[in-house]
Amino acid sequence: MxxxxxxxxxxxxxxxxxxxxxxxxxxxxxxxxxxxxxxxxxxxxxxxxxxxxxxxxxxxxxxxxxxxxxxxxxxxxxxxxxxxxxxxxxxxxxxxxxxxPEMLRLSLQDLVMRVKICKLGDIEATLAQALDAPSYKNIRRAIDALVEVDALTPSEELTPLGRQIAKLPLDAHLGKLVLLASTFACVDVAITIAAIVSSKSPFLTPFGAKQRADIARLAFKKGDSDLLTTYNAYRAWKAVCTTPGRSEMQFCHKNFLSPQNLGNIEDLKAQLFSSLVDAGFIQLTPEERRAMSRYRNTSRHRVFVEVPAQYDIHTDNDILVNSVIATAFYPKILTREGKGWRNISNNQTVSLGPTSVNKGSQTAHFLSYYNIMQSSNKFYNAHSTSIAYPLPMVLMVAADMDFKLHAGVISLPGNVLRFAVREWRAAVALKVLRRRIKEILANSWKNPARQLSDREKEWLGLFYRMFEERFEKDERIRERAGGKAK
Structure with missing residues (x-):
């Protein structure tokens, strides 16, 4: 029971x-x-x-x-x-x-999106009619945040990306994450992460067992990412549940995991997968549609979502996945400052959450995060952090980049982040590749069901090779480090 x-x-x-x-x-x-x-x-x-x-x-x-x-x-x-x-x-x-009322104490971004989806007219005028109307400043800040995500235009109209996000039961950042994943072929990890962030944590910390629970959590560490660490635990649980003779309860008890919370994550994941199919971002064969119908209609026993292989080629490439996460969460980026971290959005000094796998990391220079919470001791703690890489941010984030080719500098608006490029030819190549990637994404938002052209596949192939080379390099370093540890 x-x-x-x-x-x-x-x-x-x-x-x-x-x-x-x-x-x-x-x-x-x-x-x-x-x-x-x-x-x-x-x-x-x-x-x-x-x-x-x-x-x-x-x-x-x-x-x-x-x-x-x-x-x-x-x-x-x-x-x-x-x-x-x-x-x-x-x-x-x-x-x-x-x-x-929630309208006066929670984020207005979802509400602003609903106003635009329902075509209720001007955002400020519509929300001003509420019984407990939010302040004009808070409405403007919510609109500005959605413009930064590229869900709204500066004139407050839904962008093609915003229209697609509106079809998903997610906020703008998580919606952008799963849509990006459909283009970059890492759907399983993205929809699982979106479900994880939208649900209760599967990790448990029983009273008096904090140290053992922390050790169990760190055993699942993956990709210098809190989100990938939780995804790794989810995959281990799924493997146990789908292997005859293995006990789900024993596994969860040993690893301080909640089977109920993991089950809720799987249920939401199935809903998100169905939403991507209904929106046209994932095309299924008749057999795959029958399988989806089974887990939609089955209530007696759990049926796990299986993402078609062609949409899940890069799920195990941690560098690419972390880059997709950083792109979706932008401008939620932290940059290292001394021994601490600075939020590029407001120059605020923040700490990492006490359970973050990146706490104490000496290698990461940039981190993406999902949310920042003020703790009871008044510190600002970033949660759901993942390592972010400069080059992918240059190529993928929606913000307009300033390419100073002869100076060898690429910067984000307001100089919140600046990257040095030694060769001006390399800067030109990055600018061209960035433009092509943006075009591919823009076309996908407008027509999700379309097939990529041969030329687009070539550009994406060039893009993927960059990640594969970095991934292989990191794997070799990890293997050498493991050898030394032995």
């Missing part, structure tokens, strides 16, 4: 049942034999700072409406008591009437 279902069972005679609950218990679940509720009067709430583009998990007092809901959990089906651990004065005079 799933562990959380135990709380719904009636207690044996002579046994007192105590349930520790988050605020999901306010409305999400009713436990029939609860007769007493102890309300701390507090909750943790996610807030997004549009100016700094970071999230905060803040602890604050609840509203009077929340207190009423918590009080209602006592004696739901019988007489009960509720003990509120705050004063009546606080309840009547200091607590807000209602919880702050």
């Amino acid at each position: 799933t562990y959380w279902l135990v709380i719904l069972l009636s207690r044996p005679t002579g046994v007192r049942k105590i349930v520790l609950a988050t605020n999901i218990a306010e409305t999400g679940v009713t436990i029939p034999d609860i007769t007493c509720v102890v309300d701390t009067g507090k909750h943790k709430e996610m807030r997004f700072d549009e100016r700094r583009q970071l999230s905060r998990l803040t602890q604050s007092f609840i509203s009077r409406a929340n207190a009423k809901q918590r009080r209602g959990r006592a004696g739901r089906v019988q007489e009960g008591l509720c003990f509120h651990l705050f004063t009546k004065y606080r309840h009547d005079n200091l607590m807000a009437e209602q919880q702050t």
Whole structure:
């Protein structure tokens, strides 16, 4: 039985049942034999700072409406008591009437995209009609962030990429990740990463077992990337589940993994794969469509998604995959500064999350990240980081590059990042290759089902060779390092 279902069972005679609950218990679940509720009067709430583009998990007092809901959990089906651990004065005079609406405390980017998809007119004018309208500044910051991702034009119209992202149940950065992966043939890792970021972490840290859990997590380390590390753990779990005679529960217990969270990741991955097929980015044979129908309609046992081989050629090329991640997450890039990291978006000094595989890394000069959260000790921690490489960023990011050919300098807008190129001929070659890659991507956003021309395949072949050579070089270095370790 799933562990959380135990709380719904009636207690044996002579046994007192105590349930520790988050605020999901306010409305999400009713436990029939609860007769007493102890309300701390507090909750943790996610807030997004549009100016700094970071999230905060803040602890604050609840509203009077929340207190009423918590009080209602006592004696739901019988007489009960509720003990509120705050004063009546606080309840009547200091607590807000209602919880702050999500529109005023979470990112507006998804909402802005919905306004454009539904053709509701001007973004600012539409959102201004809301009962609790967000500020003009926050709306503008959300629009500017979507322009930077290339989902909106400066005139606030959906770009071809934005129209494709709108078909996916993902935010702009994750949507861009899976769409880029369909062109660069690394779909499995991309849709799995998108599902991982959108779900609860599969890694568990039981009380009193942090050190063992950290060792288990690091055993899956892959590609100097938190995301690829989690993907590696997911693949190991999938291999166990699809191998007769192996125990999923034993594997998860040994490696501090949650089978429930991994199952949720697989379910969302299947949904994302179906969305790519429906949008035309993946073409299936009749047999592959029948297989997809099976996992869409099967509920008795798990059926794993199998991405067609031609869309998954480069999933194991960590350098290419990390470059696709950096391109999708741009401008969420960190650059090394002394012993720490600086966010190129706002020049803010940040730390890496405590469980990051890149914490303490001496080799990475650039990292991409998915989000930054302010911790309880007021530090800004970057999460879901992956190593980023200068050359792929020059070739792949959507931002306009400034090529100073004779000076041998390539820079991003505002000089947030500058790269030196020794040979001006090399800079010219990079500029041409970048233009061709952008053209291929633009054509794919406009017509996902189209076949690549022979010329486009040649350009992509040149592009891939650069990654293969770097990947082979890194593998040789890793093998030599492993030999020395022995």
